[in-house]
Structure formats: structure tokens, C-alpha cells
Amino acid sequence: MAEMKEEVKQFMSSNTVKDFTKDIQQYNLGPLWEAIPEIMNKTPKPQAEAYLWSGELLTKKLMEAAEIFTPERGGERRAIYFQNPGLTYRQPWGWASTTQTLYAAVQLLLPGEEAPSHRHTQSAIRFITDGEGAYTIVQGERIYMQEGDFLTTPKNLWHGHGHVGDKPMIWMDALDIPTLYSIGGTFFEPHKDGLQQPDVPDNFSELRYRGGMVRPVGDANYTIAPLANFKWNRTEEAIKGLMNFDPDPYEGFAIEYINPSTGKTANPTIGSRMQYLPKGFHTKAHRHTHSTIHHAYKGSGYTIINGVRFDWKKGDYFVIPNWAWHEHVVSEDSYLFSVNDLPIMDRFELEQVQVYDVDNGHQKITGEFKADFR
Numbered sequence: 001m002a003e004m005k006e007e008v009k010q011f012m013s014s015n016t017v018k019d020f021t022k023d024i025q026q027y028n029l030g031p032l033w034e035a036i037p038e039i040m041n042k043t044p045k046p047q048a049e050a051y052l053w054s055g056e057l058l059t060k061k062l063m064e065a066a067e068i069f070t071p072e073r074g075g076e077r078r079a080i081y082f083q084n085p086g087l088t089y090r091q092p093w094g095w096a097s098t099t100q101t102l103y104a105a106v107q108l109l110l111p112g113e114e115a116p117s118h119r120h121t122q123s124a125i126r127f128i129t130d131g132e133g134a135y136t137i138v139q140g141e142r143i144y145m146q147e148g149d150f151l152t153t154p155k156n157l158w159h160g161h162g163h164v165g166d167k168p169m170i171w172m173d174a175l176d177i178p179t180l181y182s183i184g185g186t187f188f189e190p191h192k193d194g195l196q197q198p199d200v201p202d203n204f205s206e207l208r209y210r211g212g213m214v215r216p217v218g219d220a221n222y223t224i225a226p227l228a229n230f231k232w233n234r235t236e237e238a239i240k241g242l243m244n245f246d247p248d249p250y251e252g253f254a255i256e257y258i259n260p261s262t263g264k265t266a267n268p269t270i271g272s273r274m275q276y277l278p279k280g281f282h283t284k285a286h287r288h289t290h291s292t293i294h295h296a297y298k299g300s301g302y303t304i305i306n307g308v309r310f311d312w313k314k315g316d317y318f319v320i321p322n323w324a325w326h327e328h329v330v331s332e333d334s335y336l337f338s339v340n341d342l343p344i345m346d347r348f349e350l351e352q353v354q355v356y357d358v359d360n361g362h363q364k365i366t367g368e369f370k371a372d373f374r
Contacts, residue, residue, distance in 0.1 A: 055315020133165010
């Protein structure tokens with residue numbers, strides 16, 4: 001068997017094979033015999049890398065951007081996105097990619113500013129991290145935002161932002177931009193009136209769904225964002241309810257944001273979760289096909305990703321690529337908000353989960369993440 005493998009290896013490196021490969025490439029034809037080791041991996045080998053961005057650096061750069069750009073000058077949105085270092089501009093799907101399927105960014109809106117309405121085929125979510133007094137308007141519904149709120153804007157809905165308060169507001173954006181870009185499904189349209197004006201009462205969907213998962217009669221087939229804003233106080237109460245039970249060994253106390261009309265994920269292509277990890281909690285390691293982008297909303301700790309320790313604190317962001325071993329360790333009570341591409345993986349029936357079944361479920365630390373955040 002070993003002799004046969006060596007014989008094949010020598011043949012594949014022969015001039016006969018090399019010359020033929022070069023010959024067909026001039027006709028824009030490709031040799032599968034060379035490509036198959038790269039395109040048919042036995043397990044996922046993402047080009048996205050594990051990485052962490054400092055909250056202080058992000059705030060600093062947003063404030064610097066505010067001195068240069070306004071929504072009217074330099075773009076519709078004052079947002080800085082997380083460019084994964086493993087996904088470069090040389091790759092057609094790598095531009096503006098935080099994972100191979102998802103884009104994430106931080107956005108700043110100052111008092112008195114407006115970001116004009118537009119719509120696109122990409123779906124979006126927002127998680128409010130800092131400030132107060134701003135609103136988003138989605139399909140004519142003006143929704144006032146507060147810290148800890150989670151908002152969803154599915155594809156093709158008009159949406160814009162305004163700020164009537166007196167404090168800067170910062171939030172996290174996440175969209176499925178890389179996915180739609182890679183399959184050629186991107187459409188975009190600006191609103192003819194700039195910022196769309198409301199045509200229903202403020203916080204309309206929040207009022208209709210005040211009962212939480214008690215669905216209003218008539219909404220059985222309402223699949224597009226029946227609830228636009230998931231308020232922090234309800235999220236916190238839901239997690240407190242879980243604390244009457246044992247935590248999940250891999251996720252702690254975690255909840256998923258869902259569409260209250262259908263029971264499916266709140267956004268059709270982007271999964272979103274909030275997890276609470278009490279002081280001293282150490283999750284067990286596992287890995288899965290879907291990738292995850294985390295925001296440390298409260299607390300501090302570290303996450304071990306494929307043996308490398310990533311220390312995080314309130315305000316930081318970090319990415320876990322798909323099929324990467326990971327576990328969390330917290331030094332104080334912590335809330336981690338996260339988005340993932342699980343709905344995409346589920347749609348293609350690709351999701352797999354594997355637990356780390358050695359050393360009591362914990363990885364050995366082989367290195368520490370270092371980056372220059374000055």
C-alpha cells in the first residue's frame with residue numbers, strides 16, 4: 001500500500017502531469033487532481049481566523065471618525081467593520097467579512113444626526129451597547145433604542161436612524177453581506193425621501209407583543225419581523241428564570257432570540273443569543289460547523305480558541321471561526337451577546353457539533369492572543 005502511494009505521488013509530480021495541467025489551464029480549464037485536496041477537506045478548514053478587537057480602541061476610532069465623517073458626508077452610515085485578518089481583499093468573499101458568512105461592525109450616531117433610510121437584500125441585526133436617545137425606523141415604525149436592546153431588520157425592509165437625545169449612541173451591526181455577495185444576490189435601494197417618516201405609532205410592534213410569546217391573533221403567518229425590538233429587561237428576566245436550573249455545561253445560561261410568530265430565529269439567516277456566565281464558571285470545550293461573533297456586554301474573562309487564550313472585558317468583540325474548539329472562563333459575572341450563521345448551516349443541513357472529550361472537557365492553553373491596541 002505504501003509503495004502504491006509513493007508510486008502515485010511520483011507520477012503526479014512527473015513532467016507528463018505538469019505539462020498537461022499547464023496545457024488545459026490556457027483554456028480556462030482546471031485540474032481536479034490538483035484541486036481536490038483543497039476543496040474536499042475531510043473537516044471544515046475556515047480561512048477566517050480567531051481574533052479579538054478592543055472596545056476602547058473601537059470607541060476611540062469611532063469618535064475620531066465623528067470628526068471627519070457625517071451621515072451626509074462620507075457615507076450613509078458612520079460604521080467601522082471588523083475585517084477578519086484571514087479574509088483579505090484578494091479573496092472575492094473576504095472583503096468586509098468578519099467570518100466567511102457574516103459581516104459585523106460598530107456604528108455611531110450623534111445627537112441631532114439622521115442616517116437616511118434604505119433597503120437591501122441583506123438581513124441585519126443590531127445590539128445596542130452604549131448611549132440613549134436614538135431610534136431606528138423600520139417600514140414606517142419608529143423604534144426607540146436603549147442599551148441591551150436587540151433589534152432585527154430582515155431583508156428588503158426600509159430602515160434608517162435618527163437621534164433626538166443628547167448622548168452619543170453606539171451599537172453593533174451584523175449582516176449576512178459575505179453570504180449574499182458570494183452567491184450574487186445583492187440589491188440595494190435608497191429611500192426617495194431620505195429618512196422615512198413613521199406611519200404607525202412609535203414602538204408599535206413592542207406594544208403588540210407586550211405579552212412576549214403570547215401571539216396576537218392573526219399573526220400566525222407573519223414571518224417578517226413581527227417584533228422589531230427585544231428589550232433588555234425581558235432578556236434579563238428570561239435568563240434569571242434559567243438560573244433556577246443547572247447551567248448548560250457548554251453555554252452557561254443562554255437564550256436565543258426568536259420570531260414570536262413562527263418560533264424560528266428572529267432573523268432568517270442570522271442567529272442571535274445572549275448568555276450569562278456567573279463568576280468562576282468554566283464551560284466545557286466543543287466545536288461546531290457554524291461560526292460565532294461575540295460581544296462582551298458585561299463582565300470579563302477569557303476564551304480559549306484552539307488552544308489560544310483570548311482575554312476579553314466589557315466592550316470587546318471576538319470571533320470564533322467555524323469548527324474551532326472553544327470554551328469560556330469568567331472572572332466576574334458576565335453577559336456575552338453573540339451572532340452566528342447557524343440558520344445558514346441548518347438551511348444546507350451542514351451543522352455538526354463535537355464535544356471535547358479529553359482532560360475533563362478542557363483544552364490546554366498553548367498560547368495567548370496579542371494585538372497592538374494603542
